[in-house]
Amino acid sequence: MRKIKWIFFFMFISIYVQAQIETDTTQKVEKGNSGSESITVISIAELDGDEESADISGILQSSRDVFVSKAAYTFGPARFRIRGYDSENSSVMMNGVSLNDMESGRVYWSSWGGLNDALRNSEILNGITESQFSYGGIGGATNMEVRASSYSPTVKLTVSSLNRSYNQRLMFTYATGLMQNGWAITFSGSKRWAQEGYVEGSSYDAYAYFLSVEKKLNNKHSIGFIGYGAPSKRGKSSAVVQEAYDLAGTNYYNPNWGYQNGEIRNARVSNYHKPMFMLSHYWTIDDDTKLTTTASYMFGRGGGTALNWFSGNDPRPDYYKNLPSLYEDTNPDYAQYLRDDWANNVNRRQLNWDEFYQANADEYSVIENANGIEGNTYSGIRSNFMVEDRRNDSKKLNLTSTFNSRISDDVKLTAGVDLTNYKGDRYTVVDDLLGGEFYLDINKFVDRDFADPSMAQNDLNNPNRIVKEGDIFGYHYTANINKYMGWGQLSFEKPKDSYLSSRTRDEVVKDLTNEKIFSLDGNYVMNYPGFKLRLSAYYTLLMDRTWNRSFYDESLREFVSFTMTGLDQRNMGIEFGIEKEILTGLKINAVAAIGEYIYNSRAESVTTLDNIRKPLREQTVYLKNYYIGGMPQTALSAGMNYRTPFFMFIGFDINYFDRNYLPLNPDRRTEDAVAGIAPTHPDYDKVLDQERLPSAFTLDANIGKSWRIDYKYYININLSVSNILNNQDLVTGGYEQYRFTGSDIDKFGNKYYYMYGTTYYLNLSFRF
Incomplete structure (x- = not known):
């Protein structure tokens, strides 16, 4: 049996090749820094709202580590990051399957937000330490155990009220445990919502679902299926300059929303749903040796909307030309007018959607040689203002196998393979023309500054391309990544x-x-x-x-x-x-x-x-x-x-x-x-x-x-x-x-x- 264990180990040794890792971000000209305080974009904690950090803390608080369990909850609101690491320096897994994003390496906890009860069975390792489920990272590793037989029989209903990113939550969990017929089933689902969260204009609508089914075939073999997803739509808030906070009279001012026909509408709405499905085989080779193999498939859409415009000044209310400080020295009367208007006119300090519709209605245009066809003339209401959807869709196929064995009382052997094929699709879509009939697919920055009109074309194959709602425009590229990983081997990252x-x-x-x-x-x-x-x-x-x-x-x-x-x-x-x-x-x-x-x-x-x-x-x-x-x-x-x-x-x-x-x-x-x-x-x-x-x-x-x-x-x-x-x-x-x-x-x-x-x-x- 010991020979078999070592055969499994060496089978799993291979080369680790993975694409993509991201980091955060004179001469004064390098200030000294000897511990003094003479000197001194955005991490996961800066995702709009605090629901992601709530899910993170819910998992990390289950850690038996006295520092991690405490810091997870108390330090979260201050955007604290353990050891200053970004999330790509940590490994997060579910049943041994990596959940780190293939392109950035980061961990997006909102992908399974709302599944607190289903994900409580977690092994959390802090810093550099041995792991039974992952190669790990300098920021540690977390594995969420979601095998259906690992849950105790329970029926649980939770009702929550809060005043954070969302206001209400309903959560239901049902688990049979391992039944006499060899089956085990666990289901969990939730809904979180708010018409408006703590910050004005920040709506929230999120669901989550989880299903784990396992069949014990005999004393050595079991098979299991796991599926989960967390569709969500959130109206986002943004950081702004202190002047805008002061003018609005609140440090929670949000410039992303405005009134349309008397109702609040947010221009920046995130819309994510990337479900994952897993099929696992659990093999208990003997009392000291186990082999777990999982095939998984993740797919779905990600992205968020944003206001776009072709010409004229930036319409966002906190744009520097819309703030009185710019005119204090040159035109103090106008500066005072702006201050008064900020205080008394909601359409000054928020987006004016009705004005966007009216401006588009006046933009009747004629486009010559439309869609790259000489002599083709297209006419209609051309949108100067529109809402675009910046998409980040993806598909990931993965095969993971993890081998664990206790060689002796003092020696444990862990090895594994991780094979992944990933495709990420990045593009922008016309979401709402705001009353217009079409948008012209050209680069507004280049069109303004270069005499050669061809340089402004986003699509050289179809110059003067006419796009309508639902059409892709601007950019469209695909990230193809293959990862082949064997534990214990030197790693190479692009x-x-x-x-x-x-x-x-x-x-x-x-x-x-x-x-x-x-x-x-x-x-x-x-x-x-x-x-x-x-x-x-x-x-x-x-x-x-x-x-x-x-x-x-x-x-x-x-x-x-x-x-x-x-x-x-x-x-x-x-x-x-x-x-x-x-x-x-x-x-x-x-x-x-x-x-x-x-x-x-x-x-x-x-x-x-x-x-x-x-x-x-x-x-x-x-x-x-x-x-x-x-x-x-x-x-x-x-x-x-x-x-x-x-x-x-x-x-x-x-x-x-x-x-x-x-x-x-x-x-x-x-x-x-x-x-x-x-x-x-x-x-x-x-x-x-x-x-x-x-x-x-x-x-x-x-x-x-x-x-x-x-x-x-x-x-x-x-x-x-x-x-x-x-x-x-x-x-x-x-x-x-x-x-x-x-x-x-x-x-x-x-x-x-x-x-x-x-x-x-x-x-x-x-x-x-």
Whole structure:
């Protein structure tokens, strides 16, 4: 039998080849950083709303690790990321099947949001450690066990009320356990909804479904089927400049919505549904050896809508030309008019949908040589304003096999193979012409700045292409990825940002280099009855990273792609967690995360324009010793909870966050950015400095009670309240705008997100 075990192991050793990984984001000219605070786009925590973080914390709180289980809940509202890692540095799996996105490597928890009860059986590994289900990553690994026979027999109904991204939730779960006939069935479903969430204009409509069926064939073999999905539509909010928050009179101002025929309509609505189906074979070779093989298929649509327009000023209310600060010096009377209009006119501070319809109605146009056909004339109402749907559809076929064996009391053998074929489809669709009859498929930025009309054509095969609702336009490309992975082998990864502009050109970054990761991780753990402790230290270098963003460049007056290569970062710090039962039922706890996450090198950048092959400029980006922004690098929490003998609990936490820096615009850390500004001028530091956000303090509490009736029925009620002090001035994140001008750095100010004020989550569940 031992020979068979080693044969299985060596069968699983192969080469690991995978495409795509993404990272977040002078001369001042590399500020010193010796632990001082002299200096200082968006992670998963910055997904609109907090429902994703709620699902994450629900899973991570099941961890037996004292730090992870505590930090998952208390640090979530501050957009905290464990060790400063992005989600692509962690592995998340379901029944051994990877759920990380094939293109970005990231984890999109909303793909199975609302399935809290079905996904509670999870094994969570923090940092670098051995795993029975995955090769793992520097950020750890999570495997959600969804085998039908692993669930205890139960029927559970949960009703929830809250005032966060959604207001109501219904959840139902039914599990038979393994029955005498060898069958096991588990079903779970939920609905979450809000006509308007905590932020004005942010609607929410989400469903979720889960089915796991297993048949035990004999004592050694079982087969199982798992299927799940979580269709959702959400009206999103956005970060805005502080001036817009102040003008609107609230730090939860949302510029994405407006009134249409008296009803709220949001221009940015995400619409996702990517279900997955799995067929598994479970083979118990002997008491110490198991082999699990799963074939899976994932497919579906992703994307979100956005307002688009061809000519004229940006219609969004928080656009810099719609704010009074631009006119304070040149036209103070008009600036005052704008302030008054912001305060009193909802159509000034929100989108004016009725105005878009009226503007389109006046745009009767005649298009010569339409659709590339000489002499073909097309006439009608041409939409100047429209809503587009930016799609990200995908299909993934996967075969995974995991082999686990206990060789002796002290030695465990784990191996596996992971074969994946993936196709990602990226394109834009005309969603709503807003009363118009057609839209012309040309690049509005190029059309404005180049005399040659052919350069503005998005489709060279069909110039002057007429598109209508449901038609694809702008860009359309496909990402084809094959992954062949055998555990225990050196890995090779091709960066996601390999292309200068994947939307418009088949051209890779010059001198592309493999990303390299070096990480050390040390832990001291104590687990005794009534006492838990973990102290960890880590040091990680991520080298030769590639970074790519597209934005409007104010100096070039063009929509450009900005790509950096040779970017290094260093993440180091300590984690501490302790829990002590000081009296029967009374526990105190404390957790601390103190890190330093910085860029560890300069980078080289290239700026390209969609319709010109030659790069517009190449330059050095002086990022060394700047902070990696987007999350607090210091997070502390202390709390107490008490469980009474009559099945009641109460607890509270005091939390503190500090050293949170805004994510950088790298273009502001170049010699061109400060050209013409004297080093002694205040604007010199203004361009180069990185904003450190104020420290934050919050107080949370929770209380709950359960009843057991006739030893058969259980009723549970619990209430959690976050930010009890209702502090609505806590900035949790944001970013420097990529659009800026050195002559007036305040013209395009930083944009911010604020932590919600007091929020509650009330759950009532019935179980039998």
